Amino acid sequence: MVLIGEFFLAKDDETALRVGPRRSHDFPAVPCDGIYPDDAVWRWEAHLTGAESALRHVVPMANDGFTVFAVPEPLCRAMATAGAEQLRATARVWAAAASEPDDEISPDNAADLLERVSALAGSRAEKHLELYCWYFAP
Template identity: 75%
Template sequence: MVLVGEFFLAGDDESAVRVGPRKSHAFPAVPCDGVYADDAVPRWEALLTGAESPLRYVVPMANDGFTVFAVPQPLCTALASAGTDRLRTAAMSWAEIVSEPDDEISPDSAVGLLERLSALAGSRKERGLSLYCWYFAP
């Protein structure tokens, strides 16, 4: 299965719906290929905050396998403020939870993704933007 996606900053939902596979844009972004982002985000939030917020879909997933959602504010705040050790611990726990035979996320890849996502989340306020994610799993 091809699974592509990215987390990105956008000014509003109208801008966010114009992003997706094979659509170029100038928004700051972090690729998340190989990750079911709508499953990962609640797990990351639980690991970093102890709670889970519902996802707000801007483009609900349909039969085409494409979706866009807003990343919950509590997770954005947690990512932006988490130190390196906290991010590393959350990433390692997440990698262990989601890895299955023939479908593993390496601990290094998980840590790298959360570190890049933390930097993106940290820059959203100064830019006046919100954090979104799109992914495509045909």
Template identity: 75%
Template sequence: MVLVGEFFLAEDDESAVRVGPRKSHDFPAVPCDGIYPDDAVPRWEALLTGAESPLRYVVPMANDGFTVFAVPQALSTALAGASADQLSTTARTWAGTLSEMGEELGPRSAIDLLERLSALAMSRAERGPSLYCWYFAP
């Protein structure tokens, strides 16, 4: 299971590679502990847009279990423009998929995560930086 992770806004890849466990930063961020974000992001994108974009890894995962990737622009845009109903439906579907795979994340927690991520994506649209994610899965 993932121990720690977060979605965050950064100006560019160079800035994004400087984040990680036990590295403080001042980027706007949403924690995503307890999930595999590189599995969740394509699922969310498919549910919200009907398509999947490949993830672009800024720091590829190595033997240490740490990675950073850029969230696809299509998902960032979809999250920023999603209605509360769309986010709720996406979150409930995703939580159901996790449950089928033996992972536990309740629908309320899934909805809360996507609502906070949507707010972050909206602020990205206003500010201009890109949405990234890092996580550590030892």
């Protein structure tokens, strides 16, 4: 199970490298503890866009269980423009698709997380930032 992680906005890949467990920062961020965010992103994009983009890893996952990836642009656009009901429907599909007992999330928590990440995606263009995610899964 993922212990900790967060979606966050950063200027570029070099800036995104400064995040991680026990590293404080002042980037706009949404915690995503207890889930596999790369799986979530894949499911969100499939539901919201009908497509699947490859994740671009800024820090590839290694034996230490830490990774940073950029959230795909098509998903960022879709989240930023999706309505509340579309986000809730996506969250329900994602919550129902939990494949392992340790990867479960309630529909309410799934909707809350997706709405908060969507707000980040919506604010990134005006702030001239990109959406990233880091997580640690030992």
